[in-house]
Amino acid sequence: MKYEIRYKPAFATVFLTLQPGDRITAEAGAMVSMASRVSMTTQFSGGLISALLKTFLGGESLFVNEFKNATGEPLELVLSQGTIGDVAVVELNNNEICFQPGAYLAHTPGIRMGVSWAGFSSWLSGEGLFKLKLSGKGLVFFGGYGGVTQRRVNGDLVVDTGHLVAYDPQIKMNIQMAGGLVGSVTSGEGLVNRLSGQGRIYLQSRSVDGLVRFVRSKI
Numbered sequence: 001m002k003y004e005i006r007y008k009p010a011f012a013t014v015f016l017t018l019q020p021g022d023r024i025t026a027e028a029g030a031m032v033s034m035a036s037r038v039s040m041t042t043q044f045s046g047g048l049i050s051a052l053l054k055t056f057l058g059g060e061s062l063f064v065n066e067f068k069n070a071t072g073e074p075l076e077l078v079l080s081q082g083t084i085g086d087v088a089v090v091e092l093n094n095n096e097i098c099f100q101p102g103a104y105l106a107h108t109p110g111i112r113m114g115v116s117w118a119g120f121s122s123w124l125s126g127e128g129l130f131k132l133k134l135s136g137k138g139l140v141f142f143g144g145y146g147g148v149t150q151r152r153v154n155g156d157l158v159v160d161t162g163h164l165v166a167y168d169p170q171i172k173m174n175i176q177m178a179g180g181l182v183g184s185v186t187s188g189e190g191l192v193n194r195l196s197g198q199g200r201i202y203l204q205s206r207s208v209d210g211l212v213r214f215v216r217s218k219i
Contacts, residue, residue: 001108003139005087009147012087013080014106018069026079026106028063035075039068064113081105081143088148088202089141096135096169097200103132103142103165110138116169133169142166144204145211151203157195162207168199 001024002017013032016024034040042063069075081087087105090097098116107113116133134140142148144165151157153171161175174194195201 003089005089009086010084011080012085012143013078014087014141016077016079018067018075018077020069020072020074023066023068024077024106024108025064025066025111027081027104028065029082030079030105031065031067032078032080034067034077037069037071038075038077039070041066041068079106079141083143083145083208085143085145085204085206086148087141087143088150089139090166091139092134092136094135094137096133097140097166098169099132099134099142099166100164101132103144104134105141105143107134107140108138111136111140142202144202144206145208146204146206149203149205151201152199153195153201154198155196157201159193159195159201159203160207161191161193162209163203163205164193164195164201165204166202167195168197168201171195171197171199171201 001019001022004015005012006015007013018024018038028042031040042065044063067077083102092111112135114133114135116131142165148165167173172195174196175191176194177191
């Protein structure tokens with residue numbers, strides 16, 4: 001299928017052209033518009049048990065929607081995320097990628113959805129006990145609040161807990177204080193995520209927690 005990501009980076013939206021027989025699975029509520037002859041079916045995201053874990057322990061939606069073109073001509077489908085920000089796409093070739101809660105948007109056939117244990121450090125940072133993991137061969141669309149940047153980790157890298165969007169599964173995470181107890185509180189940084197290993201990560205330029213703190217100070 002053909003796709004184009006428009007209105008980057010603040011209001012990124014995915015315009016897809018579904019060829020006859022094409023189908024794509026997307027997060028519940030991601031559809032902006034679609035041709036009237038595009039069919040849509042709703043299903044559990046990755047199976048019932050996986051969907052329940054993602055929903056109640058990982059902060060993800062219980063359902064996903066599958067869109068399919070069963071006609072003989074190309075049809076348009078438009079998808080977008082719920083937050084203001086950028087959308088990126090990664091092509092998997094029989095490998096895996098992990099997402100923080102709310103980052104996943106859609107995937108093409110050949111991709112499998114699942115969950116894996118994220119650890120108590122992830123839970124302490126507010127990211128949930130389980131992480132969403134996609135594997136297989138195909139395209140995965142995901143988004144972030146603000147602009148999305150890809151970086152390579154080769155050793156150690158410290159990032160704010162609210163800015164990590166996606167990462168290769170071989171990247172290890174360790175949640176810790178930004179400094180000492182007093183420094184972590186007075187600096188406004190609180191907890192940080194010390195990443196280690198080798199692989200890709202994706203960072204969002206803005207933090208939803210930062211937005212909440214800003215709005216709270218104005219109320």
